[in-house]
Amino acid sequence: xxxxxxxxxxxxxxxxxxxxxxxGNQSCxxxxxxxxFGFADGFPIRLKCSAPNIxxxxxxxxxxxxxxxxxDLPPSCxxxxxxxxxxxxSNFALTGRNNFFLKNCxxxxxxxxxMVQPDLIQKRxxxxxxxDNGEVNCFPVTKEGFVTKDEIDKSGCQFLxxxxxxxxxxxxxxxxxxxxxAELGWWxxxxxxxxxxxxxxxxxxxxxxGFRCNCRDGFVGDGFGAGRGCVKxxxxxxxxxxxNGKCGGTTRIGVLVGGIFAGAILMSIIALxxxxxxxxxxxxxxxxxxxxxxxxxxxxxxxxxxxHRDLDRATNGFSEKQRIGTGAYGTVFAGRIxxxxxxxxxxxxxxxxxxTDQVMNEIKLLSTVSHPNLVRLLGCCIEKDEQILxxxxxxxxxxxxxLQRERGFGLPWTVRLTIAAETANAIAHLHSVVHxxxxxxxxxxxxxxxxxxxxxKVADFGLSRLGTADSDLSLDASHISTAPQGTPGYLDPQYHxxxxxxxxSDVYSFGVVLVEIITAMKAVDFGRPPNEVNLxxxxxxxxxxxxxxxxxxxxxxxxxxxxxxxxxxxxxxxxFRCLAFHRDMRPSMLEVAGELEQIRxxxxxxxxxxxxxxTGSVSSCESTPSRVTGKSVTVETGxxxxxxxxxxxxxxxxxxxxxxxxxxxxxxxxxxxxxxxNPVQ
Numbered sequence: 023x024x025x026x027x028x029x030x031x032x033x034x035x036x037x038x039x040x041x042x043x044x045x046g047n048q049s050c051x052x053x054x055x056x057x058x059f060g061f062a063d064g065f066p067i068r069l070k071c072s073a074p075n076i077x078x079x080x081x082x083x084x085x086x087x088x089x090x091x092x093x094d095l096p097p098s099c100x101x102x103x104x105x106x107x108x109x110x111x112s113n114f115a116l117t118g119r120n121n122f123f124l125k126n127c128x129x130x131x132x133x134x135x136x137m138v139q140p141d142l143i144q145k146r147x148x149x150x151x152x153x154d155n156g157e158v159n160c161f162p163v164t165k166e167g168f169v170t171k172d173e174i175d176k177s178g179c180q181f182l183x184x185x186x187x188x189x190x191x192x193x194x195x196x197x198x199x200x201x202x203x204a205e206l207g208w209w210x211x212x213x214x215x216x217x218x219x220x221x222x223x224x225x226x227x228x229x230x231x232g233f234r235c236n237c238r239d240g241f242v243g244d245g246f247g248a249g250r251g252c253v254k255x256x257x258x259x260x261x262x263x264x265x266n267g268k269c270g271g272t273t274r275i276g277v278l279v280g281g282i283f284a285g286a287i288l289m290s291i292i293a294l295x296x297x298x299x300x301x302x303x304x305x306x307x308x309x310x311x312x313x314x315x316x317x318x319x320x321x322x323x324x325x326x327x328x329x330h331r332d333l334d335r336a337t338n339g340f341s342e343k344q345r346i347g348t349g350a351y352g353t354v355f356a357g358r359i360x361x362x363x364x365x366x367x368x369x370x371x372x373x374x375x376x377x378t379d380q381v382m383n384e385i386k387l388l389s390t391v392s393h394p395n396l397v398r399l400l401g402c403c404i405e406k407d408e409q410i411l412x413x414x415x416x417x418x419x420x421x422x423x424x425l426q427r428e429r430g431f432g433l434p435w436t437v438r439l440t441i442a443a444e445t446a447n448a449i450a451h452l453h454s455v456v457h458x459x460x461x462x463x464x465x466x467x468x469x470x471x472x473x474x475x476x477x478x479k480v481a482d483f484g485l486s487r488l489g490t491a492d493s494d495l496s497l498d499a500s501h502i503s504t505a506p507q508g509t510p511g512y513l514d515p516q517y518h519x520x521x522x523x524x525x526x527s528d529v530y531s532f533g534v535v536l537v538e539i540i541t542a543m544k545a546v547d548f549g550r551p552p553n554e555v556n557l558x559x560x561x562x563x564x565x566x567x568x569x570x571x572x573x574x575x576x577x578x579x580x581x582x583x584x585x586x587x588x589x590x591x592x593x594x595x596x597x598f599r600c601l602a603f604h605r606d607m608r609p610s611m612l613e614v615a616g617e618l619e620q621i622r623x624x625x626x627x628x629x630x631x632x633x634x635x636x637t638g639s640v641s642s643c644e645s646t647p648s649r650v651t652g653k654s655v656t657v658e659t660g661x662x663x664x665x666x667x668x669x670x671x672x673x674x675x676x677x678x679x680x681x682x683x684x685x686x687x688x689x690x691x692x693x694x695x696x697x698x699x700n701p702v703q
Contacts, residue, residue, distance in 0.1 A: 533600025
C-alpha cells in the first residue's frame with residue numbers, strides 16, 4: 023500500500039512540477055515579465071535571463087507592453103547585419119515602426135519615408151571608433167506590420183549602425199522618436215485563448231500570425247487564460263504591475279497553482295499516514311519477536327521474570343527520588359522487593375533492535391557466568407513495550423563516583439588496590455576460565471560497582487562479545503573483527519584502527535582504570551590542557567618520563583609510607599604496559615591479576631619462607647594459605663583463589679619492597695576485613 027501511494031505521489035509531482043515551474047518562472051532577479059513571456063520551457067515566448075538583464079535575440083529588453091517588445095540597439099560601427107536575424111522568431115519580429123541606419127551598402131537605398139535623416143544620425147553620433155567614414159544609409163519601412171529578414175538581407179549593406187523607433191501620428195508625421203531602440207511586435211500562435219473580460223486581438227497588429235489578449239476597460243492583467251487573466255482594476259495599484267503579477271486578485275493560474283500544491287500536500291499526507299501505519303505494524307512485529315526472544319532467553323537461563331507491576335511498586339513508579347544513575351542505554355533505579363531486599367532496576371530507554379540485542383547479551387552472559395566479582399543478574403521484565411533488567415543492589419555506587427569525590431573524600435590506597443586486584447581477577451576469569459572467552463568491551467571505572475564492604479563487581483555486559491576458544495593458538499585466531507564500540511578514553515587504539523577485538527582490548531581499558539585509581543582524574547576531561555585531555559596519553563607521558571608524582575592523587579599524600587609509594591609506582595608501571603599501543607606488548611589479564619595480587623600481598627607481614635625458583639615453596643601466615651605448583655602459586659585471599667604465575671612472583675622478589683619486607687603502615691590492616699574497616703566516607 024505504501025509503495026503504491028509513494029508511486030502515485032512521485033508520478034503526480036513529476037507531472038505537476040513542469041506546470042509549477044512554468045507558472046512560477048516569470049521573474050529575473052527583481053524584474054518580472056507578464057504571460058506569455060517566461061524564462062523556462064512551456065512559455066509561448068521564451069526570454070533569457072542574464073540577471074540583472076533580460077534579453078531576446080542577444081539584445082537587452084528595455085520594456086514589454088501589451089503590443090510591443092522594446093530592445094536596446096545602440097550605435098555600433100561593426101555590428102553585422104545578420105546580428106538582427108535572431109530578432110525574427112516564431113512569436114515576434116521587427117515592426118514597421120523602426121528606422122534602421124545601415125553602413126557599407128553596395129547600392130543606393132531609397133530613403134523616402136525615413137523620419138530621421140542619415141546626416142542627422144551622423145552628426146549626432148559621428149563615427150567614433152569606426153575605421154572608415156563610410157556613408158550611413160537609412161532603411162525605411164513605410165508599410166504597416168512587420169519587416170522581414172529577407173528585406174534587410176537584400177539591402178546589400180554589411181553593418182547595422184543604429185536604429186530608432188518612430189511613433190507616427192494619424193497624418194503620417196512623426197509624433198515621437200526613440201533613439202537607440204528597436205521595436206518587436208509579438209503574438210501567440212494558435213486559436214484565441216483569452217480569459218474572461220479580455221478580447222482577442224489579431225489581424226493587422228499581428229499580421230495574421232497569431233493573437234494577443236487585451237483586458238477590457240476597467241480590468242487589468244495579461245488577459246490570457248493560461249496566464250493571470252484579467253482582474254478588476256484597483257485604484258491603489260499601478261496598472262503596469264498587474265502584468266507582472268504584483269497586484270492581488272484570483273486568477274486561473276493562481277487556482278491552478280493552489281490546486282497543485284493542495285494536491286501535493288494531500289498526497290504527502292496520505293503517503294505519510296500509510297508509512298506510519300506500516301512502520302507501526304513493523305515495529306509491533308519487531309517488538310513481539312523481541313519479547314518472544316527475550317522471554318525464551320530468560321527462561322532458558324533460569325532468570326526470574328518479574329511482573330511489571332512489581333517493579334513499578336518497588337521503584338515507587340520509577341520515581342526520580344529513587345534514580346541512582348543514567349547511562350547511554352537506560353536509567354537505573356533503586357527498588358525494594360519484599361520487606362528488605364533491595365535491587366537495582368535498569369530501565370532500557372528504547373525498544374529497538376540494538377537495545378534488544380544488548381539486553382539478550384546481558385541475559386545470556388550473566389546467567390552463564392558466575393564469579394564473586396561480577397554483578398549478578400537477578401531477573402528481567404519484558405512487558406508493556408519495556409525492557410527492564412534487575413541486578414543485585416550495590417549500595418556504594420561506582421568506583422568513578424568515589425574517585426571523583428562524588429561520594430565522600432576518596433578511597434584509601436589499600437582499598438583502591440584491592441578493588442583493582444578484584445576487578446582484574448574478574449576480567450581474567452572471563453578471558454581465561456570461561457570458554458569461549460568473553461571480551462567485555464566496556465571496562466571503565468563507572469562500570470565497576472562497590473557493595474556494602476567495598477567489594478568490586480564488574481557490570482554492564484551489553485557490549486560484550488564471545489571470543490575464539492583457541493585464541494592462544496595462532497595470530498589469526500587471536501581476535502575477532504567487529505566495529506569498534508566502547509567509551510571514548512578507554513577504547514583500545516589498535517582495535518579502533520583495525521577493528522580487531524581481542525582480550526588485549528580489555529587490558530588497555532583496564533590500564534586506563536589503573537591510571538584513574540592512581541590519579542583520580544577523568545579518562546577524558548576537556549577542562550585540562552589540549553595535550554592532556556586524554557588521560558591515557560597523559561599517563562604514558564608522565565610515567566615514561568619518571569614524573570608520576572605530577573599526576574598522583576593528592577589525597578594519597580598524607581601518611582604515605584615506603585610500601586604505599588612503592589606499590590603506587592608498581593601499579594603505574596603495570597598500567598604503562600597495559601596502555602602499550604601494540605596489543606602484543608600488553609600483558610594478559612591473567613598476568614595483570616597476578617601482579618596486582620602480589621603487589622597487594624607485599625604489604626602483609628613477612629612470610630616465614632622464601633620463594634625460590636619455579637619449583638620452590640611458599641610459607642605463609644595463617645590468614646593467607648597458599649599452594650605451589652610447578653609453574654604457579656595459588657594464593658587464598660579470603661575472598662577468592664588467585665593463580666599467580668611464578669615468573670611474576672620472581673619479578674616481585676627483586677622489587678625494592680618485596681613480599682619478604684615488613685608492612686610499614688599502621689593506619690590500616692592488609693587483611694580483608696580490616697581494610698574495609700577504614701573510614702571511607
